[in-house]
Structure formats: structure tokens, C-alpha cells
Amino acid sequence: MAKQKSGRKRRYNVKIDINLGNEHILEHFPNFEYFNCTVSRLNFFQPDNLVGDQQKAFILYHIIREVQHTGEAGITLGCGQSIEPFTIGIDHYYGNKHLIYGGGYYPHLTCKCEKLPFNDNTFSFAVAPHIFEHIENKPLETFKEWIRILKPAGALILIIPDANYENKARPWDFDHKMFYTPAVFQTEILDFCKDLIKMEVFNTLKNCFSINYVGRKI
Numbered sequence: 001m002a003k004q005k006s007g008r009k010r011r012y013n014v015k016i017d018i019n020l021g022n023e024h025i026l027e028h029f030p031n032f033e034y035f036n037c038t039v040s041r042l043n044f045f046q047p048d049n050l051v052g053d054q055q056k057a058f059i060l061y062h063i064i065r066e067v068q069h070t071g072e073a074g075i076t077l078g079c080g081q082s083i084e085p086f087t088i089g090i091d092h093y094y095g096n097k098h099l100i101y102g103g104g105y106y107p108h109l110t111c112k113c114e115k116l117p118f119n120d121n122t123f124s125f126a127v128a129p130h131i132f133e134h135i136e137n138k139p140l141e142t143f144k145e146w147i148r149i150l151k152p153a154g155a156l157i158l159i160i161p162d163a164n165y166e167n168k169a170r171p172w173d174f175d176h177k178m179f180y181t182p183a184v185f186q187t188e189i190l191d192f193c194k195d196l197i198k199m200e201v202f203n204t205l206k207n208c209f210s211i212n213y214v215g216r217k218i
Contacts, residue, residue: 018060018085029057032064035204044165044209051207055159058205058212059084059129062157066125075123077113077146078131081105087127090116114142118149125155130210132160136177143189147196150217156197158213160185165208182211190215 019026028038028050034057041050066074067086076087081103083089091107111117113131126146135142146156163179166172171179180188182203190199193215201214 018064022056022060025053025057025060028053032057032061034058034061042205042207044207049207051205051209054205054207055129055210055212058159059127059157062155062201062214063087063125063127066155066157070124072124074125074127075149077126077128078134079105079107083107084127084129114138114145116145116149120148121151121154122149123154124151125157126150128156128158130159130161132158133173133176133178133180139178140189140192144193144196147193147215147217152217154217155200156213156215156217158215160211160213162203162209162211180211185211185213 018032022032025032028041030036030038034054037050037054039050041048042054043049044051063074063084063086074084074087076082076084076089079087079089079091088109089107090109090111090113091105092110092112093105093107109117113128114135114137126149128146132139132143150156160180161172161176163181163184166176166179168179186202190202190213195218197215197217199213199215201212203211203213205212
């Protein structure tokens with residue numbers, strides 16, 4: 001008689017898998033607690049600041065929470081050269097050298113983030129670090145598209161530049177199409193999605209560089 005499968009979800013060893021290669025982040029952000037830096041170097045305009053590490057700690061902290069809770073993989077939207085742990089990476093470009101940024105882009109799936117080839121309620125979480133500011137055509141519809149592919153109670157984990165500090169005339173990245181302050185992001189995007197997703201974290205980094213957001217699908 002054939003042995004029946006248990007049907008249990010695979011559980012990842014989050015601590016071991018994610019810590020590897022991120023020791024420099026853990027040095028100043030124990031357990032990837034982005035809100036608990038061991039030194040006072042979180043101002044972007046401060047020399048030798050740790051803003052990049054803080055943003056990475058924010059992403060990894062929330063990935064760990066989601067994977068520990070669900071045991072399931074998520075998706076990195078606009079992954080570029082960095083596919084986040086426990087995710088499927090998607091990007092519109094695939095190749096050895098990106099025409100703008102250089103470096104190799106090797107997403108698992110090549111497609112645009114504005115219209116995703118996935119069914120409703122597919123992923124337990126989605127990560128979008130510094131991609132939403134590149135969406136010029138119908139950003140609100142794109143944000144709703146990202147919510148669409150999440151399972152109920154799935155998390156959207158996002159970072160965008162803070163336009164209070166980025167000069168639109170001289171942007172940090174010339175490929176940035178949209179510029180959001182926390183107030184503008186709230187009124188132009190989040191307020192139109194109140195019935196779709198519930199805010200859990202918003203603009204807590206306070207690093208004079210970026211806005212962070214975690215929402216959970218209703």
C-alpha cells in the first residue's frame with residue numbers, strides 16, 4: 001500500500017539561509033531589526049551612513065516574518081540584480097549587462113511589473129524594493145495589481161525614495177519617473193486602496209532617504 005503524503009508545508013530554515021552573506025548587516029542590525037541600529041549612522045547625508053544596510057534589514061526582517069508564518073515563498077517585483085531570499089524574481093530585463101545600470105540581470109521570469117502573469121491570490125508576500133518610483137504609467141493600477149496577486153492576509157513589502165530629499169530636477173537615479181513624499185504616497189496611492197489592503201508599517205525608517213511600507217491584503 002502506497003504511503004500517503006502528509007500534505008505538510010515545507011518549512012525553511014530562515015535563520016541559517018538568510019544570515020549567510022548578510023553578516024555585515026547583522027553587525028549593526030541584530031536579527032535584522034531595522035529599527036534597532038547599534039550605531040547612530042542612519043542619516044543619508046551623514047558620511048559613512050548605514051542607510052543601505054537599514055533598508056536591506058527592513059526587507060529581510062519582514063521576509064523572515066512572512067516565511068516563518070506561512071512556510072511559503074514570495075515574489076520580488078523588479079528584482080534587478082538582487083533576487084530576495086525565498087522569492088521568485090521577476091524583471092522586464094534579462095541579460096549579461098543592463099543598458100542603464102550594467103551588471104547581469106537573471107530573473108526567474110521576464111515580464112513587466114505593471115501587468116503580472118499570475119492568478120489572483122497566488123503569493124503569500126511580495127517584495128518591491130525601489131521599483132515603484134520607476135512606474136510612470138498608471139502607478140495606482142500597478143499598486144492594485146500587486147495586491148491582486150497576494151493571498152488574503154498576504155504582505156506587500158515596499159521601499160521607495162522620499163521626495164522630500166530627492167530633487168526632481170536632479171534625481172538620485174535618472175530613471176526615476178515618479179516622486180513621492182509620504183503625504184503624496186498616502187493621498188495618491190494608499191487612500192485609494194483602503195478596501196484592499198491594511199497598512200501595518202509606514203515611513204518608520206527616518207533616514208532622510210526612503211519611505212518604507214508594509215500592508216496586508218484584506
